[in-house]
Amino acid sequence: xxxxxxxxxxxxxxxxxxxWMWRVNSQIxxxxxxxxxxxxxxxxxxxxxxxxxERFEDRDLLNExxxxxxxxxxFNISQDWLSKRFPEFSRPTIPAQFRRAFCSQCFMxxxxxxxxxxxxxxxxxxxxxxxxxxxxxxxxxxxxxxxHDDYTIQAFVSYWDDPKFKENCDAICDVWRMRNSLALxxxxxxxxxxxxxxxxxxxxxxxxxxxxxxxxxxxxxxxxGYPKIAFHHWGxxxxxAGLGVHGDFYQEIYRSTSLARLYALYFSAIILGWITxxxxxxxxxxxxxxxxxxxxxxxxxxxxxxxLSLLFSELKLYETSYLNLRSMEIPKLIRIRxxx
Amino acid sequence: MxxxxxxxxxPGCLVHxxxxxxxxxxxxxxxxxxxxxxxxxxxLQFKEGCDDISKPSLINTLNPYGFWLWQADQCDLNxxxxxxxxxxxxxxxxxxxxxPLRVIRKFPSAKLGLLVNRxxxxxxxxxxxxLGHLYSxxxxxxxLLLQRIxxxxxxxxxxxxxxx
Numbered sequence: 001x002x003x004x005x006x007x008x009x010x011x012x013x014x015x016x017x018x019x020w021m022w023r024v025n026s027q028i029x030x031x032x033x034x035x036x037x038x039x040x041x042x043x044x045x046x047x048x049x050x051x052x053x054e055r056f057e058d059r060d061l062l063n064e065x066x067x068x069x070x071x072x073x074x075f076n077i078s079q080d081w082l083s084k085r086f087p088e089f090s091r092p093t094i095p096a097q098f099r100r101a102f103c104s105q106c107f108m109x110x111x112x113x114x115x116x117x118x119x120x121x122x123x124x125x126x127x128x129x130x131x132x133x134x135x136x137x138x139x140x141x142x143x144x145x146x147x148h149d150d151y152t153i154q155a156f157v158s159y160w161d162d163p164k165f166k167e168n169c170d171a172i173c174d175v176w177r178m179r180n181s182l183a184l185x186x187x188x189x190x191x192x193x194x195x196x197x198x199x200x201x202x203x204x205x206x207x208x209x210x211x212x213x214x215x216x217x218x219x220x221x222x223x224x225g226y227p228k229i230a231f232h233h234w235g236x237x238x239x240x241a242g243l244g245v246h247g248d249f250y251q252e253i254y255r256s257t258s259l260a261r262l263y264a265l266y267f268s269a270i271i272l273g274w275i276t277x278x279x280x281x282x283x284x285x286x287x288x289x290x291x292x293x294x295x296x297x298x299x300x301x302x303x304x305x306x307x308l309s310l311l312f313s314e315l316k317l318y319e320t321s322y323l324n325l326r327s328m329e330i331p332k333l334i335r336i337r338x339x340x
Numbered sequence: 341m342x343x344x345x346x347x348x349x350x351p352g353c354l355v356h357x358x359x360x361x362x363x364x365x366x367x368x369x370x371x372x373x374x375x376x377x378x379x380x381x382x383x384l385q386f387k388e389g390c391d392d393i394s395k396p397s398l399i400n401t402l403n404p405y406g407f408w409l410w411q412a413d414q415c416d417l418n419x420x421x422x423x424x425x426x427x428x429x430x431x432x433x434x435x436x437x438x439x440p441l442r443v444i445r446k447f448p449s450a451k452l453g454l455l456v457n458r459x460x461x462x463x464x465x466x467x468x469x470x471l472g473h474l475y476s477x478x479x480x481x482x483x484l485l486l487q488r489i490x491x492x493x494x495x496x497x498x499x500x501x502x503x504x
Contacts, residue, residue, distance in 0.1 A: 249464075314461075
């Protein structure tokens, strides 16, 4: 055991399983499989789950990655060692087929540290559109995680190589500076709440409460408040599809861009009262048409049929003492009758 | 009879006809008890010429309303299916739409909303989270689609038994 363990490089803090496995394989090439040895690292053969169109296998999960067994045998790694370093996701995640968020600063930092860019677990979370470490908004790579075994490398290369891509990313950080900082505060507050709630085992509900609010904020009625670029490069082959009120509400957040999630978080923070209307009004020069008060957002939601009743029935499912409907300021409009 | 209403649901997914390249909209006809909101039975109705698609249906023969359900099934559902599928609401094609097939008794709107939310919660959220191809409705397999419909009906019915 002692002789084998130093051979395997330790995963960096918060590194994903697939990123670590690719890094190990690039240093000690042990997998002579078609997928890993193809020059582009592109995944040609889909997994069986995808064939049934049910869902895609998630290479970042220990029980779904097919190469875990091979790694365990070759390096004599125990399951405990792996599950301690790569625990299951603790928050609602972006599905594997739409995963593409990254932090450019983290890429650079890990590139300087180990010579290879790495992917981080926190980029997989729906409620984290910001990098925890560098406090900048995550960007969306033009490369999808599901298509490449060496996704991290491909994303890193495309960040530098794609024309104007890096400039666009920098612009996103610069142009909406005030909103970014407000939304970042909301993300940090949610993070603290989640940690508090995890002591009583309610962290999932707190997260889902926020995800539900973000889902509602992504409804087409509020799209005028988003920057146009947030809807560019929407996941999947189609733009924001319109599956109907329910389909959009539940599903679109999964394939949304990081910027769209950032704005959804920003509006959710306004509706929760975490961002006051004075603070939000001061950011109007960063997007004149964005609603800036709680009342305005409720009014817009009230005008769209179906969303409100859906939102309230969903929010009730995830109420906790940390986040609940009673503590939210809901204007007494005639058509809002969520108790019915 | 007085307490049963028939509801049609056009799911936002398409069903694939085996052996061909054609995809079709279809109607899920739900027979709902208005008091308990229990879905007593449902059946799938396809356009003419798509009879080769399997049609599972959930029929509770022990239900006291069995006779009325039987009678409801005797009605000419095919004609109504055609009219529902041809209605202008479906012009967008990929929309979930709900509506009464035949007005036996008007469905109270609050209850309809409740039922629709439960069905959709299961159809789009519980049984479709992380689903591969939801955004392109033609790429979901028939089996999976039928499974999801069945599960959403079971989920909606689960509320009736726990509450009542």
